[in-house]
Amino acid sequence: MPHRVEQLHRAGLKATGPRLMILEAIGNHLHHPTVEDIYTSLIHDHPSLSRSTVYETLDVFIRNGLCRRVTGAGDRMRVDGTPxxxxxxxxxxxxxxxxxxxxxxxxxxxxxxxxxxxxxxxxxxxxxxxxxxxxxxxxx
Ligand SMILES: [Zn+2]
Ligand SMILES: [Zn+2]
CATH class of the missing domain: 3.30.1490.190 (Ferric-uptake regulator, C-terminal dimerisarion domain)
Structure with a gap:
């Protein structure tokens, strides 16, 4: 995922494993996913991933402009990877x-x-x- 690495670097972030897979999940697989959606889509291949890692990573992404927070119906946070x-x-x-x-x-x-x-x-x-x-x- 070389362009994901570059995307993280441009946002001033180190390209760690969890950041790469979560960025990939937002960009490719899901639309306006919740923390739970992302967690569920990754946990099978990455059993050591925790919900709090997903949550914290999304928080970092939002603060650095890699994705944006969507307010929708309900209380659950959803994110939008459409730039x-x-x-x-x-x-x-x-x-x-x-x-x-x-x-x-x-x-x-x-x-x-x-x-x-x-x-x-x-x-x-x-x-x-x-x-x-x-x-x-x-x-x-
Ligand atoms: Zn409807
Ligand atoms: Zn959108």
Whole structure:
């Protein structure tokens, strides 16, 4: 995974084994995974991995901009390894998170300044949706 090593170095982090496998898991296998999702996907091949290692590694990644924290339905932390700027649509029924491409659905432009001298650095939009799976009538 040479480009994962480079990705860690660019973020100013040492490329340790757990960091590499967790970065790989976020980037390749899962979409907006929870700590539990990542742990479950890795534990079979890496039985010595602990949940707290996953949690701490994600915390480091988030602080160094390698992935971003997603607030979705429920209390569980989820992370997003998609580097491109995008917004999220969160299903109010099942809590699934969908990526919304800003090229297709652009953001409204934010004001440059908010009250109390707050300088606007960015804007993030979260759509509240009902996904197509939840819209279908329940079977039975
Ligand atoms: Zn849904
Ligand atoms: Zn996303």
């Amino acid at each position: 491109q700027d995008h917004d999220h649509a969160v299903c109010q029924s099942c809590g699934d998170i969908f990526d919304i491409d800003r090229q297709v659905f652009p953001l409204p432009s934010p004001p440059a300044q908010l009250p109390n001298g707050l300088q606007v650095k960015g804007l993030r939009l979260e759509y509240e949706v009902i996904c197509s799976a939840c819209r279908e009538p329940a079977e039975g």
